Amino acid sequence: MIIEARLINFEVKEEQNHQKESEQLNFLDETTKEIANEKEKDLGVKSPLQSKDERFGILRNEHFPENILILDTETTGLDNENDDCLEVGSILFNVKSRSVLAQQSFLLPVEINNAEKINNIPAEITRLPQPLSEAIKYFESLVRVSNVIVAHNAEFDKKWFGLKKLPQIEKPWICSMDDITWPADRQLKTRPSVRDLALAYGVPVWNAHRALTDCIYLAEVFIRCTELEKLLIRALEPKVLLRAEISYEDRYLAKNAGFRWNDAIKGAWSRKMSRRDKEKLEFPVHEVDFHA
Template identity: 35%
Template sequence: MGSINRIKPAPLMEITKEQAAESVWMITEMAKKAQVIVAHNAEFDQKWFGSSNNGKSLLPVLLNSNNEPLRWVCTCTEFKWPRQIRFGQSLIELAAAHDVGIFGNHRALTDCQLIAYLFDRMENLNAMFEVALRPKAWFKALVTYDNRELAKKAGFKWIPERQIWVMKMAVEDTKELPFMVSPIEFCQ
């Protein structure tokens, strides 16, 4: 874990099983009151909830009050920020571009606070959520080797095993790309 988030193992070892169980209970209770889960680079955060590591679940799937899994919304890939310079911009860069003060290191709580402050600055946050929540599909970029930078700049991810550039996006957004795409079935 320390190689991922630079948190030293010693403080984590001081947490009792009861404290850990209470924390998980608190998170699951908060989820029941939520409509969506918001994260910057949600793909990273989502893997800790309901995913498995050697067959054991790390944290439970977060469910709403109807016992349905909550939808994750990524502020990095699914939001279009007014002062965004490029696709996939870091949260710190976005905060600075929107005149939000940076007040701490990259940590979960600080990231949540930065997202909240960014949301406070948006004039039409509901419209931003409507765009972010549109149905998505996986697409393959139809680019030549010489034009691969176009796919990268648009936010497509290179999958070396399949030798393709892929991205999950709304169908209507494909019309804005400077290259053609093809829908694919893709499992990460």
């Protein structure tokens, strides 16, 4: 009876895995069809693609990332010129298999941590002996085998790299808060917190504000996200800086769309987004050259 029960459980698990793989393949097929249709509109010609293999080729041409490095930092403050990064957490994640390949966190020595009440990392702990140089070398190896770096509030995290002991990262970045448009059925805010994102995907959360913790949350979200390939492709599209042309009375429209007041453009509601997403806005906007 025990053997029969184990066989039944094994068969059920195999069927669940097969169903999950089928769902992912069907979704990828629909995604490539959508991309092909968009290319037809752009070029004004009928796409010659017929088979699934040809359509999956589009994903490769769209720079579909194979491995992503989920990254988070803890710092002593907000100013990278006067404050320090004191912890780095990272998870190497394979997109196709939805698998964690490796994970790492390490501390960097600091004299004082003004953000200790937030991250609960006493400065004296960071100065205890540890193989820091080896940790940084391993981190660099994780970066090398990654196609894309993913961070929640990437603008904040990436500004600490290339300073002091941390290496410069010459890879594309995706912000899971700003660059990814999460499915509407998850009922998330335009710029969700890591906690809200985790809860929306049924990921348990706990009261720990450390670098690796947020990486784990994101990895668990990605494992559960059947649309991950499409979301990553869309997130990598070029962004333009937009200024909302909106009245004071209608400012809530800009706020709900993820625009921020007095941020990239002083005295205005602004946000970076792809031209694809720009077309979906319910209010007029103006493109601004943010490289100037």
